[in-house]
Amino acid sequence: MQFRLAKSNELEMVKNFYYKLIDDMQDSPYHPMWAKDIYPSESMLKDAVFKQELYILTEENVIIGSMILNSECIDGYASVPWQINASANEVAIIHAFGVTPEKHGTGCAKIMVDEALKIAASNGIKAVRLDALKHNIPAQKFYSKAGFTHVATVNMFYEDTGWKDFLMYEYLL
Numbered sequence: 001m002q003f004r005l006a007k008s009n010e011l012e013m014v015k016n017f018y019y020k021l022i023d024d025m026q027d028s029p030y031h032p033m034w035a036k037d038i039y040p041s042e043s044m045l046k047d048a049v050f051k052q053e054l055y056i057l058t059e060e061n062v063i064i065g066s067m068i069l070n071s072e073c074i075d076g077y078a079s080v081p082w083q084i085n086a087s088a089n090e091v092a093i094i095h096a097f098g099v100t101p102e103k104h105g106t107g108c109a110k111i112m113v114d115e116a117l118k119i120a121a122s123n124g125i126k127a128v129r130l131d132a133l134k135h136n137i138p139a140q141k142f143y144s145k146a147g148f149t150h151v152a153t154v155n156m157f158y159e160d161t162g163w164k165d166f167l168m169y170e171y172l173l
Contacts, residue, residue, distance in 0.1 A: 001057055001064070001108070001111065002057070002058050003055060003057050003111060003112060003115045003142070004017070004055065004056065004058070005052050005054065005055055005056075006048075006049050006054040006055065006056045006066070007049070008049055008072070008136045009045070009058070010049075011042075011045060011046055011049055013063060013166055014043055014049070014054065014056065014063060014066060014167050015045055017056075017063040017066055017098075018036075018040055018045070018098065019036055019071070020068065020100070020123050021034075021098045021100060021101075022034050022035070022036055024100070025101065026035075028101075028134065028136050029135070030136045030139070031131065031135065032098070032136065032162055033133065033160055033161045033164070034071055034096075034160050035159075038159050038160045039040070039096070039158060039159060039160035040068070040096040043108065044056075044068075044096075045096075048068045048070070050120045051070070053068050053069055053070040054066065054067075054068050055067050055068075055069060055112070055115070055116070055119075055129070057099070057111060057112050059103075059106055063100075064099060064100045064102075064108055065098065065099040065100070065103070065108050065109065065111075065112050066096065066097075066098055067094055067095065067096060067097040067098070067112055067116065068094070068095040068096050068117060069092055069093070069094055069095075069116050069120070070093060070095070071088045071091055071092060071093060072093060072095075073088075073091075073093045073129070074156060074157075074158070075156075076130075076131075076154050076156030076157070076166070077093075077129065077154075078170070079154060080151060080152045080168045081151060081152055081156060082127065082129070082147060082151060082170055083127070083172055084126055084127050084150060084170075084172055086127055089148045090125060090126040090130070091120075091125060091126065091127050091129055091158065092116070092120040092123075092125045092127075092128045092129070093128075093129050093130060094113075094116055094128065094129075094130040097109075097112070097113075097132075098099075099112070104138075109142055110146065113146050114146075116128065117171060117173065120173060121173045125173055126172070126173055127170050127171060127172050127173060128145070128148075128170070128171045128173065129168070129169065129170045129171075130148070130150070130168075130169050131154075131156070131166040131167065131168050131169070132166060132167045132169065133151065133161070133164060133165075133166060133167075134164065134165040134166065134167060137140045140167055143169045146171075147171055148169035148170060148171045149168065149169065149170055149171070150167050150168070150169055151168050152164065152166070152167075152168045153165055153167050153168070153170055154166055171172075
């Protein structure tokens with residue numbers, strides 16, 4: 001397995017990874033509620049590749065996991081009582097974190113999160129933050145096991161989910 005930045009010529013492959021993930025998770029009780037061309041949108045993915053913020057985990061040249069790591073967040077993050085007071089450039093946010101269902105439970109997600117934490121630490125980041133839908137129990141268990149602290153539950157709006165409760169997690173570096 002290889003964890004690395006996605007390249008611009010891989011954009012279509014990344015988009016297809018997310019489309020397949022959305023299709024494969026459609027009937028799961030833990031569906032991330034993502035929608036094709038809404039979240040993650042093609043423009044979001046293209047922008048993340050251009051800014052070198054989109055990471056992929058590959059196995060035999062096939063994408064089995066993907067995430068965006070940057071400091072961008074929606075307004076709902078501002079109301080959270082984070083463990084540490086940090087400016088936007090001192091925080092990294094994990095977005096669009098997904099692993100193909102065939103690889104769930106194999107350690108792929110752990111590899112990706114560990115690498116994201118290393119990248120953040122090497123860039124002087126103080127904390128890594130993310131959110132998980134309240135109904136996504138496997139994600140909540142994973143983030144807790146990975147060392148993230150649940151700091152709040154916030155009702156937030158995303159284009160793909162509408163208004164939903166999200167558990168807010170933070171990992172201090």
